[in-house]
Amino acid sequence: MAEIPKEEYIFKCTSACAGCSSTLCLRYVLKAAGPDTVLIVPACCTSVIQGIYPRTAMNIPVYNIAFAAAAACASGMSSAYRAAGKKTNVIVYAGDGGTVDIGLQALSGAFERETDFLYICYDNEAYGNTGMQRSGSTPLGALTTTTPGGKIHKKKDIDGIVAAHSPPYMATACSAYPLDLYKKVQKALSIRGPTFIHILAPCPPGWRFPADKTIEMGKLAVKSGMWILWEREHGRLTVSGPSRAAMKNPAPLESYLKAQGRFRGLDAATADALQQQVQENIRRIRCEVEEPCA
């Protein structure tokens, strides 16, 4: 960990929930990006965590923008920096709702236009800011305040959607593996054009697990194959270190599901469907990595 800078861009004592992993991730994202960076934040938990005017918890300019507008705002900012000949990093840090639902149109437009920016979606698999409603990214079977009987639809494949735009670089990450995230952010920022990092960010109040289990929860997600860490550079997919073992020999999904209150009351058929999704995801990735596919 020696190579990670000591500079902090998020001050201590933010208003994040105890054990919030998306804040932890942001800390590493900013360390990787350095001070010549503007963060664009749509409505989400992060817009609360930064603090209340006139104070700020961030040692970096943060531009707050409407829920649906983050990627488009980044297009404008990035173009203005290009016009001015500046190299400032433009990073969107958005929740899953602001990415896979309301912000999808702007995201798609910015990627199609090859905006030079990094779009990071921290995925807590629900609308945290407004109190844990379902989002398009909420997994099948999860309880939220708007799916009190468990979500009946499966998680939207935002990575597939972004990949269809053929960005030069995209990756997944997880808050339980900050060094992996740190390196991916650095790589993304070294590449011109639109880049995308999708971070699984376990959320104690949303997922209903104790605040001291955040890292454990992320590890369970990766080890069970529920979340796979990979990078896609110019279309070429590679599986990242922590996921390689899980791809070969995934831990039982049950250990992940059982540890969270949001999967309480999951019926056998839904648990089975989730298990099948995991297998299908592993199969698809393996297929692509080990081409030609069997």
Add this chain to the structure above:
Amino acid sequence: MRMMATGNKAVAEAVRQAKPAVVAAYPITPQTEIVETIASFVSEGSMESQYIPVESEHSAMAACIGASVTGVRTFTATSSHGLLYMHEMLHWAAGARLPVVMANVNRALGPGWNIWAEHTDAFSQRDTGWLQVYVSTVQEAYDATLMAFRIAEHGDVLLPVMVNLDGFSLSHINQPFEKVELGDFIPDMRLPHAIDTANPRGYGPLTGPEEFYRFRWDIERSMRNARAVIEETEREFAERFGRSYGWTEEYRVEDADVVIVAMGTLGKEAEVAVDRLREEGVKAGSIRIRWFRPFAPLDLGGRDAVVIDRDYSFGFGGVLARSIRSTTGTAPYSVIAGLGGQEVTYEDMAGFVRERRPGEELWFGVNSHV
């Protein structure tokens, strides 16, 4: 230099001369010609802006906001449903004190798809904190667009400005106009709160009840400041280029007993109605309101007013008529006419004056006493 152009082309010409660093726009009839013209200027190299062909109007305004906050000049154009789709972002632009300039080609709103002129689109944005000016000729569309950049970016204002021109009856009408040698009429943009990574700050964070109202008051204070800036800008424009406009354009008002009050192209058409009425011995005049926000100061001098609204606030009344009633204390004859491009000739207008009923409301083509 004298040339012929449509209202849309004249706006694009003014934008080229103002040299925004970033233009982000999305097409919609009858505005499309503006963004097409700008796109071709950029593509042929006669304009050095970054042109961002966004995927929606919401994104167009978001992109202008993102660009503007870095301290550079920005422009966009829209109309009707595009403007409404932007509505949320209009508040964000004004609230963030960003001097974005936008041309809005006034058009009606569906359902009943209608591409013709109406002012409801822009009037619906009345309380967003944008300055709004309404023009009536190709020359004025060009001149007002140039002035809009200077007014918006003035240190005492720093609010976005919307230049409104009527769909088709101005956007697509060819008229001769005079291009100016702009020189230093629009100074370089200086945004005191431009993003600076060497001096990190939060932009638009959570703001509690003890602070929020101060920001709102600040917008209102700048709206008030804008009055002097508008006057100064128009005065200097007149000195340099020889054309002046003012808050309102008045025609034969001095000795008039009755005035027609209207906006945009109908405000111009009213002048012909006035001439017609004068021939009949009716002492008529006309007042065309140019600035809707900040609202033009108006003194009717006790005259009868026939106010033509190309808009309607359902359950309430014509927006212009009600505004005039509340600012002058008079009870005008309120005429709702020209909705969705409904034809209103100078003859019709003369009829409104002849048969006026102060304090009452007429829906042209609907009420029986027309």
